Amino acid sequence: MNILNLIRWKNLLMIALMQYLLKYVLLLPFGIDITLNGFGFSLLMITTLCLAAAGYIINDIYDQETDLINKPNKVIVGKTVSEKTAYTLFIVFNVIGVLLGFYLSHLVGRSGFFALFVVISALLYIYASYLKQLILVGNIVISILVALSLIIVGLFELLPAVTPQNQETQLTFFKIIFDYAVFAFLLNVIRELIKDIQDIDGDHKAGMNTLPIAIGRNRAAKVTFAIAFIPLFLVIYYVATYMYKQIYVVVYFLIFVIAPLIYLIIKLYMAETKTDFAFLSKLTKAIMLFGMLSLVVYKFVLLD
Structure with missing residues (x-):
């Protein structure tokens, strides 16, 4: 169970769910020409999950000092899992992910795609060891x-x-996937900023230079508050432009995406304590999940 927590199994399940929805809810039911069979797509999911797991592990390895302050009860590396074991798992997951990425790239006849997996693997390491210490980068x-x-x-x-x-x-369908990726990007930026505000004490002691450390907790919260309007306006525009004829689709977005985003914005403006920001971090993840689950309603839009 300690290793499952180390690789953030709940987050990995969410990634797997998002990819599953894209193929089996968005693409396959509409007869779209696709490349991978069930086995090939399973390998793509495993590749993604292995690289993500490696990223979580290396992040925990480098965050040992800050985690002892920010979340002492949730520290895994150095307590329940040794640093040596964590490094071994990091290497194993990375090797599996990159090798499967190499195989998949040749399987679809696009060998150049292999570079994408190498870049992802490298960026996850550079992020944990250096980039996360830089403001916004x-x-x-x-x-x-x-x-x-x-x-x-x-x-x-x-x-x-x-x-x-x-x-x-x-x-057309690639654009839909890209739109959802933009939504996930924006929600994750907001969540990362919220986590930085929440973890300001440990990050400061570790010599990091996050946005809350640079401009203060309150100002960083206001910046995050302002950024949160971007996905809200984009979702409203998206629904008003493409889905306004389908009342059930509109209701879904109003209840499960737009209303929670408005609530997030209000709470961001009022948030002060570490507990407040911890709640907002979980809320942001829930909004991202319900945003992805909206793919289920696309049959009402695309078959209209």
Whole structure:
């Protein structure tokens, strides 16, 4: 169980769910030309999860000092799992992820895609060891990687299957995946900033230079408050432009995405304590999950 917590099994399940929804709820039911069979797609999911798990492990290894202050009851590396074991697991997950990425890239006839897995693996290490200490840079980089976990489905499923006849359809569905990736990126940026505010004490002691450390907890909260309006306005625009004819779809977005985003914004403006920001971090993750689950309602939109 300690190793499962080390690799953040709940987060990995969420990544797997997001990728599953993209293939089996968004693409497959509409007869879209796709590249991977069930086995190939399973390998793509395993590849993504292995690299993500490696990222969580190396992050915990480098965060030992800060975690002892920020979340002493949840420290794993150095307590229930030795640092040596953590490094071994990091290497194993990375090797499996990169090798499977190499195989998949050749399987779909796009050997250049292999570079993507190498870059992801490298960025996760650089993020944990250096980038997360820089103002906003680490927040943006890790959020791009979260978005890539969605875009990679479009890259491997749609692009290799493009023909002159289906080009427009393939592009339409790739744009849908990209839109969801942008939503995931923005929500993750907000969540990363909230976590930085929550962890300001430990980060400061470790000599990091996050946004809350640079401008103060209150100002950082106001910046996050302002950024949170971006996904809210984008979702409202998206629903008003593409889904306004479907009342059940609109109701879903109003209840499970737009209303929680408004609540998040209000609470961000009022948040003061570490407990407040811990709650907001969980709320942001829940909004991201319900945002992805909205893919289920696309059959009402695309078949209209």
